[in-house]
Amino acid sequence: MTSRRNFLGSIGAITAGVSAATVSRAALAGLPEPASQSTPDTMPPLHPQSGRPYNPVVTLNGWTLPWRMNNGVKEFHLVAEPVVREMAPGFKAHLWGYNGQSPGPTIEVVEGDRVRIFVTNKLPEHTSVHWHGQRLPNGMDGVSGLTQKAINPGKTFVYEFVARRPGTFMYHPHADEMTQMAMGMMGFWITHPKTRHPLIEPVDRDFVFLINAYDIDPGAYTPKVMTMLDFNLWSWNSRVFPGIDSLNVRKNDKVRIRMGNLTMTNHPIHLHGHEFQVTGTDGGPVPKSARWPEVTTDIAVGQMRQVEFLADEEGDWAFHCHKSHHTMNAMGHDVPTMIGVDYRGLTKQITNLIPDYMAMSERGMADMAEMEMPLPDNTVPMMTGQGPFGPVEMGGMFSVLKVRKHQKPGDYKDPGWYKQPEGTVAFEFTGDLSEPARFKAEGGQSMPLLKQPAKEVEVQIRKPIGPMQH
Numbered sequence: 001m002t003s004r005r006n007f008l009g010s011i012g013a014i015t016a017g018v019s020a021a022t023v024s025r026a027a028l029a030g031l032p033e034p035a036s037q038s039t040p041d042t043m044p045p046l047h048p049q050s051g052r053p054y055n056p057v058v059t060l061n062g063w064t065l066p067w068r069m070n071n072g073v074k075e076f077h078l079v080a081e082p083v084v085r086e087m088a089p090g091f092k093a094h095l096w097g098y099n100g101q102s103p104g105p106t107i108e109v110v111e112g113d114r115v116r117i118f119v120t121n122k123l124p125e126h127t128s129v130h131w132h133g134q135r136l137p138n139g140m141d142g143v144s145g146l147t148q149k150a151i152n153p154g155k156t157f158v159y160e161f162v163a164r165r166p167g168t169f170m171y172h173p174h175a176d177e178m179t180q181m182a183m184g185m186m187g188f189w190i191t192h193p194k195t196r197h198p199l200i201e202p203v204d205r206d207f208v209f210l211i212n213a214y215d216i217d218p219g220a221y222t223p224k225v226m227t228m229l230d231f232n233l234w235s236w237n238s239r240v241f242p243g244i245d246s247l248n249v250r251k252n253d254k255v256r257i258r259m260g261n262l263t264m265t266n267h268p269i270h271l272h273g274h275e276f277q278v279t280g281t282d283g284g285p286v287p288k289s290a291r292w293p294e295v296t297t298d299i300a301v302g303q304m305r306q307v308e309f310l311a312d313e314e315g316d317w318a319f320h321c322h323k324s325h326h327t328m329n330a331m332g333h334d335v336p337t338m339i340g341v342d343y344r345g346l347t348k349q350i351t352n353l354i355p356d357y358m359a360m361s362e363r364g365m366a367d368m369a370e371m372e373m374p375l376p377d378n379t380v381p382m383m384t385g386q387g388p389f390g391p392v393e394m395g396g397m398f399s400v401l402k403v404r405k406h407q408k409p410g411d412y413k414d415p416g417w418y419k420q421p422e423g424t425v426a427f428e429f430t431g432d433l434s435e436p437a438r439f440k441a442e443g444g445q446s447m448p449l450l451k452q453p454a455k456e457v458e459v460q461i462r463k464p465i466g467p468m469q470h
């Protein structure tokens with residue numbers, strides 16, 4: 001009982017969101033009871049109730065795994081299992097993860113902690129856990145076949161090592177990796193410094209998330225695991241815009257964001273309105289002399305980046321992957337570009353035959369964000385999200401940094417939309433327009449406005465041959 005009480009005590013701060021699972025207590029006697037999570041909301045930081053103090057992180061649309069102290073050892077219990085993840089409101093995916101969620105809960109420890117992690121496998125196939133970036137004994141590295149036997153279904157393995165190096169790390173299977181990572185098995189690991197570290201600054205807000213991607217056909221629930229490049233859901237912590245929570249901070253907060261990339265391509269992550277520095281990677285803190293200002297940092301496959309900045313500009317600042325295909329949700333990639341082609345009559349004729357027919361607009365694709373397009377059940381629109389000025393026309397890897405004067409320290413609640421001071425918003429000009437300076441190329445504009453319907457437009461549609469690269 002004592003262990004259970006200590007364990008529950010340590011999760012007091014977020015009891016509302018975390019429930020101890022009721023499964024087979026007898027079978028797990030001696031193990032820390034596995035905590036699980038079912039809401040996809042961002043949970044408040046888990047302040048340590050035992051062990052060395054530290055300033056906890058906030059996992060975007062996620063949570064931190066509670067632990068128990070056992071004779072000076074920090075004990076965690078991860079359960080690898082199938083989960084249902086709501087990737088955006090109205091869209092659920094059948095994934096694999098840990099303790100009820102994909103990604104699994106964040107593990108937070110302190111440099112020098114001895115850590116014991118029980119891993120129970122409730123998947124239909126074997127697994128293992130690799131502790132990406134850690135210094136540890138070779139036999140604890142989690143590569144099935146190479147450094148340990150795979151954990152068979154129904155079995156529990158124990159990993160134990162000292163968290164030697166402070167920094168930003170992750171965990172994921174090293175057994176049938178392609179399948180298990182495509183199904184969402186991964187989690188974050190933070191090792192906080194035990195004392196003031198010359199290269200690790202204290203911050204007011206410390207956010208973490210994993211960059212992941214899925215290939216789920218519109219209307220389906222389960223990712224296709226054979227996909228190598230042509231994913232259609234680009235997610236942060238298995239959530240897509242508008243399902244990704246905003247990062248809410250107080251004006252003049254020092255903010256750190258830590259990101260790890262477990263997709264199959266790189267992601268240039270871009271922040272509006274501020275400059276940041278890359279202060280660390282999964283290899284450790286970056287020496288001060290090697291830091292420079294950026295507004296975009298490219299995160300390659302298998303890499304982690306931690307960025308820091310002073311949030312000194314009030315507002316709602318876009319924060320997103322700069323690959324524009326990654327701020328879109330599921331869509332058909334084999335849509336031909338029709339910009340500049342007038343085929344209004346043609347669309348109407350096809351619509352008479354196929355009522356759900358939909359083609360890319362001759363004016364661009366923005367119309368699709370507003371269009372009431374028929375979608376199969378359990379599908380998230382390609383681009384969506386309503387802002388204070390209209391549709392945001394985004395999907396996938398997009399969120400908002402909300403900087404507010406009146407956001408209280410420790411308050412992570414969404415403050416709503418920013419109200420720009422009068423006279424500071426771009427506005428429509430209604431005066432007389434003089435002819436703007438323009439380069440006059442031979443042949444004039446390539447896309448003149450159509451005065452009359454074009455005659456005899458011939459469009460040849462070719463399907464892409466191979467998987468499309470992003």
Ligand SMILES: [Cu+2]
Binds near residue numbers: 234267268322326397
């Ligand atoms: Cu991207």
